[in-house]
Amino acid sequence: MARKREFDIDQAVDRAMDVFWRRGYSATSLQDLTSALGIGSGSLYAAFGSKEKLYGLALARYTSRNAAQLVAQLESAKEVRPALRAVLMAMAEADLCDPDRGCMTVNAATERADDPDTAEHVSATLKLVESTIAGALERAQVRGELTADKNPTELARLLTTFIQGLRVMGKARAGREFVESAVDAAMRTLD
Numbered sequence: 637m638a639r640k641r642e643f644d645i646d647q648a649v650d651r652a653m654d655v656f657w658r659r660g661y662s663a664t665s666l667q668d669l670t671s672a673l674g675i676g677s678g679s680l681y682a683a684f685g686s687k688e689k690l691y692g693l694a695l696a697r698y699t700s701r702n703a704a705q706l707v708a709q710l711e712s713a714k715e716v717r718p719a720l721r722a723v724l725m726a727m728a729e730a731d732l733c734d735p736d737r738g739c740m741t742v743n744a745a746t747e748r749a750d751d752p753d754t755a756e757h758v759s760a761t762l763k764l765v766e767s768t769i770a771g772a773l774e775r776a777q778v779r780g781e782l783t784a785d786k787n788p789t790e791l792a793r794l795l796t797t798f799i800q801g802l803r804v805m806g807k808a809r810a811g812r813e814f815v816e817s818a819v820d821a822a823m824r825t826l827d
Contacts, residue, residue, distance in 0.1 A: 645683060648673045653694035657740045660747050661691050692753055698740040699761040707768050716776035720769070720795070721823050727799060728815040731806020738807035742800055766796040773826075782826060791825060798822045 651672045655664055666687060670677055684690040706723060713719030731738055741761055748754035770792035776782040798818075805815060 643673065643675055643679070643683075648675070648683065649690070649693050649697050652690050653697050653740070656691055656694045657698065657737050657743065660743060661687075662747065664691075688751075688753075692757070695740065695744055695754065695757055699757065702741070703761060703764050703768075706765060710768055710772040713772065716772045716781055717823065717826060720772065720826075721819060724799070724802065724819045724822065725816070728802055728806055728812075728819060731803060732812055732815065735807050735809050739800075739803035742803045742807070745800075762796055762800075765799065766792045769795050776826075786826070794825060795822060 652669055655668055655672045659668065664687070666677055666680070669687065669690065670680055673680065675683075680687075680690070684693065709719055709723050710716070727739070741758055744754050745758045766789075770788045773782055773786070773788035773791055777784065777786065777788060782788070802815060802818060802822075805818070
């Protein structure tokens, strides 16, 4: 008879996400994970199979939460420009408050670009960000908030790229004045 699991899987993935997010995949040891999760290595392997699989679950948890927030904010916005600026500033603020962590998606892209699963996950996340922004900009264009000469897809690609750079600058401790100025410049591309 199999033993009943003595810990909550969702809570364990959340804790692992925090460890990987702060330390990165390579710098996170099995001991770091078992300590954070409050379980033994046997339980970790029984529940998740490997450190790599647990990392994949943690990355998926991080990206799904952030993507859900982005989608909710932009799809429910009455006006796209203020909503988009608020989204960009919220990302910048998160990095200003905790630059050691930065953005887990950026961290994954830079640390594990050679891992096919991580690269595929990061790519899918960035495509979702791009399509969400493009959809918001298309709605803005229909409502007259964005002029007809603007290409929503091209602007979405630019803003998706800008977001990743903004997140890197936050981790590099560029400072509030820098990121606010950069966000304002990015918003002017919509004029």
